[in-house]
Amino acid sequence: MGVPVKILCILMLLLHKSSDPEVFNDGKTLNLPANYKIGWMKTLDDEKLISTLTIPGTHESLALHGGLLAKCQAWSLWNQLMAGIRYFDLRVSGKNLKIKHGPIDQKTTFPDALETIREFLSKYKTETVLVRVKPVNPEFSKVPSLVENKIRNAKDIWVKPSVPTIGKVRGKIVFVQKNTFKLGIILFETDEKGDYKVTNVKVKEEKIKKHLEEAADKCRTGSALSLSYSSGTSLGTVLGFRFLPKKLAKQINPWLYDHLEKEFKKNPKPCFGIIAMDFPGFDLIQMVIKFNGLT
Template structure:
């Protein structure tokens, strides 16, 4: 008979101290009206919506005190059988640095839960994700998602972080179902941990107003949405949270007749040099991967368009304008651009729903490649470093798009792809990521970052589990010597 496995994804050791087993009860939540609307919306968008919660009922019918040490980033199979669905609840008690915590499995809903703190004055938060079909409990450090970068040291290159992102980030408005990619707006995404924004704009000759689009379509059917307004949201967020940085991938799409070169001038003259030059301080437009300390409070430009010669020569001493990703590899499982600064998984042409498994496999493989990277912040690590003026080369950005779509197949519209891909990636991050040989390519693990993971349809009905799982892997940097 299977037993519950516990994986500790924090940088501190955990001790399982006690287990109790209860009868379960189902508690209805919400009103008839909100449940009806939520269920309809969930059906249309293929997002998860629950109208009930599972709780422990009455007194524990059995218990056992134990002492099971679970080291940082390690897993242990416990002696406890998993709870039987609909019949009982298993309550675990853990200790971390002398503080006590408890969590029930299954959790009250299908989403993650913050473990209950039992020690007075304890401010640490731990998050638990229970994967019922594998009898697997993952425990990770909770983060203040609005300012999670505050816990990461300045000297780390940005490419070493585990960064959640969104695909076609502002495509959250009323739109064609094949066009809409997000459940909530950019401000809410940022407040909940997203730090990579994928922005597509349409440019018109002799008009520096850039309209937000997804391919040839506007992101909203109720009126044009503008890049300048989006920037105001981003600036306001960074003003509130100066410890954070945002990587912005910017690309020209849509039906506008202006060129990439035109757009590069619009971006420089209005949006970067504008506001009497004050906004220039908000941007990182150099052509190399920065450290986090260099770009706190700034937008890092990942440029998916060509630039006018006048723009290139005028910026950064003539050394370019942004991290150059203009030659983006199309529909690839592992492509390179930017002179090797960017590696991309962006397989998006899904022609049938069964092909989604191929997409999931590519996503897992890119996570594994990102995890393999190892960064040593030691100038004299070897002779090669000395030849490079004592500068250690950072790993590239591993950009991993979980998104895909097929305009002509409703089962392959963005939200329906996300309904299958996102849970599969959560499961991988909880169970296999950061383990030698557990990925598709059986690679060794280095610093175990996830890279930039670009998602669709996160935040629907308050479900931020995927974002929490990505951010949680930054705890590996806290354990790094």
């Protein structure tokens, strides 16, 4: 009797695990469901302002290298696009426009990222991809003009400050701007200075909740495109290495999924603008997308 009971317990545990939503991902491989629609923006109303969407994004989108201190994502840019991510945070440095996280080279460049996004949009013409360029050291002051030279006269990139409808930017890249980069839509960033520093997970959760409420207020009117972060780190605080990006995401992502699931049940459903995440799992991304009334 003992052995069959043990086997039954193991099977029940496996079944339970397989039914849990994938909210955190730290593996390179992307496994998409057979019936998954990559072009999730296809059925959006062409007249809908993109500032009234809820958009899954990543923080430090190409921070794939540097170990526990610097790594914020596991999937490549292409895999993030395929999984439904439509906002990318690119930290760009120097005359070669290298992508960096702090001092750590991420082994790719802004032109490479642009080429990948363009390739994706050539296959999925119903989509639009939002890109934030954040100039960083060294030579951060040169980055804006160098980026401008790379995209000069490009017909597939929106660089105006006005918020477009989705119909105007299908198949295009939409630049968003803040502070040191002045091309594209002006962002309303809900995070305040230092909010990325985490010493208490519960406090971080409350901050995210507050930021999403602020974003929802902006989103209702469509007056501005909001950006909120669920990411963070304890580096630079008294806790030092306690909550590095990966460890924090393991705790925050399940909470974020549950919080969004509760918000989704409201009538009318809120919208939240861009939610930028670290190590998001496929189901967390899909939960964000659901707010657009597509699933």
